Amino acid sequence: MLETFTLPYVQEGLIEILLLSVPAGLIGTWIVLRGLAFYSHAIGTASFPGLVLADGLGFPAALGAFGMAGVFTAVSALLARSRRAAADSVTALALVACLAAGVILASDVFGSGANVDTLLFGSLLAIGSMDLILAGSAAVLAIIATRLFSAHWLAKGFDEDSATGLKSNSAWFDFALLAVVALTVTATLSAVGALLVAALMVIPAATVRMFTRRITTLQAGTVLLVAAQGTIGLWLSVETNAPPGATIAVVSGVVFALALVLRSSKRSRKLGLAAAAIGASLVVAGCGGGGDSDSGTDKVRAVATTTQVADIVRAVGGEDVEVTQILQPNTDPHDYEPRPSDVAAFADAEIVFKSGGHLDEWSEQLVDDSGSSAIVVDLSTNLPVQLGGGAHDHEGEKAHSEEAGHEGEKAHSEEAGHEGEKAHSEEAGDAHEGEETDPHWWHDPVNVSAAAGEVETALIKTDPAGEASFTANTNTFRTEVEALNRAIAKCFDSIPDGQRKLVTDHDALGYFANRYDIEVVGAVIPALTTEAQPSAGDLAELERTIKAENVKAVFPESSYSQKLADAVARDTGATTEYSLYGDTLGPEDSTAATWIGMMQENANSMALGFTGGEQDCNFN
């Protein structure tokens, strides 16, 4: 039972949670006494524009989060000077101001190319030395601040009416409290994720407060409770293969409900019991889905981050490689929190294949923090075709796809490789300083063929004995890829030029369009962040373009909500019947479950959409 704690990454998580229990207990008490729960939640959420800026200007994400925490504290303190504003509306307004700034930065200024949220990727199972230092500093800061200011904060805590006014020098103690809360919350955030913040900083203190009014007892009790709940939650999560953040949140919620039952009158005791029962059954239900993937064979243990990379590695590795695929079909990387089995796979892997770019940036951290000694192969680094990413303007896109669409390019893969090389260097010349490349490289078969070669080389290095089989597999796969490439090219050749006009949800299919001479007319959403929003003006212009160019279909992407695409389609008479796979392959039982199947589905959908449903690509 306790052998869970012998795993190195679990030990680091345990140290982290024990360190965090100190600031969570000391400062959490003040959060509850002074009604700062909303404020602490807002600090975590308001880091969003800081992350967008960090991404756009290229400085560390944690710095962006700390900077935003500072701005947020200052804005709240300023707004709170008005005597008529209640503290909670001020917090809400400061929060929406920060979020709106983040949305505008992400959609209109930087056109962020990925989910910036994952930049501040935090999980108890991926704790690095930086996280431990931050947590330790937060603990020291909390102890010092408590020693210095406790008496002042206490005096104010019971005099609620004057708590919002910033007058006399008590204002400075208030500001000190807000600043300490902001710093500890941000330290917690970059280590364990936004959801856990309240589970550590608010719920335990609220639980203990039901039993004591004495401040020192309250603080000591909360430190102990956070440590206990954190340890139990971490253990439970490893045993049941659930994400630790959510597990700890539910454990502390259930403990709170039980405490409520203990403390309350008979009538409400039933209500409390019911709530606790609901909570407990949710934990049981949620934890039911644990599975194990261990099997002691002498195969090469490989980890692939995304669905399409896993498919390529399976194709090349064949029988001799055991591939653990981390992201599941149709997942938005935005939702990703690692499960213990994922971390175990990284820790155990001999070789890790990543797609590169923004899509799986978190994998670096998982490799480092799981104590893995695996070789990491980034498939995006040596590709023949690389396109610029971020917000495209339509003109440039058009010019580019025409230029890349030379005749004969599709005929021979060797030649196509050369063409690609050329496109690459031209593109690099155009690219602005620091502009990122579009990470969706696998939508071009020429890239996939090259990636298969990279995988082959890396696997041979890891397992020289398997060379013959890896080479044979690679050749078979490449033959299929080339056949597919020719078939798709032939299919689109038969569709008149004027009809090959693509409007998608997001800009995920630039490589496909580039390869098959398809004109990208526009995209509904300007950036890939889920938080980005289109503007009324851009959407209206897109609708005019669609009508003017007589575009017949708008293609939604399978893993996103298609409300916006539907709205555009309604106004223009285009159809949204045909959806595309942008970021992932399809689910296991679908025809798009393999890379080849996914490409065929996309080609079919586009052919049908371009021709008004008259013609698909007829693969068989």
Next chain:
Amino acid sequence: MFDLLSEPLANGTTVRALAEITVLGVVSGAIGCWIVLYKLSYSAESLAHGMLPGLVIAALVGAPLLLGGAVGILIAAVLVVIATRTSTETADTAIAVVITALFGAGILLALSPSSPPGIQDLLFGDLLGVTLTDVAIAGAVSLTVLAALWTLHERLLAVGFDKGSERSIGVSVTSLNLILMGLVAVTILVAVQGLGTLLVAAILVGPAAAARQVTRQIGPMIAISVAVAVAAGIAGIYASYHLRTAAGASVVVALLAFYLLAALAGSLQHRQIPVRR
């Protein structure tokens, strides 16, 4: 000038967005005043996340997602009221406890292989993505919520301003709180589908907080709040059309501008009239 105003009206998406923000602006402006007076801003911002377990369970058993979301958000609202009433804590803390625990439970439930991906965003929409049906539903729900607020007006006022007198007017504070939270939950459920979480929080709190800066009387406060919500909504969409900025965020910026103006007006007013108390 006329062109600037009329040009956006030729575009269907923009017109539907204007209709949706006007309808939801009226109801949000009105219920927002009670949210500000009852200090429920945190609920307005977070309650939508509490529906996650409901959504996931609905998806797993094959029920309509909207139904799951509705049940989920109402349970969250009831739990918040229970936690506030039975513990010694402020509503603030109670909301943090309930929403965090529910959201965590929702994530654990969503780990089930048969739950569809990205489920927590399925009910969250964008202002530019609304359909005429959305606008009609928003209108119907808004009328219901407004009628309920109208009926409860005196009682909400009595409890909101004077918690001591609850017995003398024969109102159970708990049931009144339950009803108010229920109304807030229903408004949020409808609004997030049309506006998205960010804009919902802003429009529920911003206009009422602005109105509060310039008046203390509830009648004028509601009137000003509704006017601010609708005006900022329309101004934001026009800005989004002409300046090409993100639609929801533009409305939020317009709301904040109104708030800052009101705060300025409020402090000037305050300086001119000597303090009476």
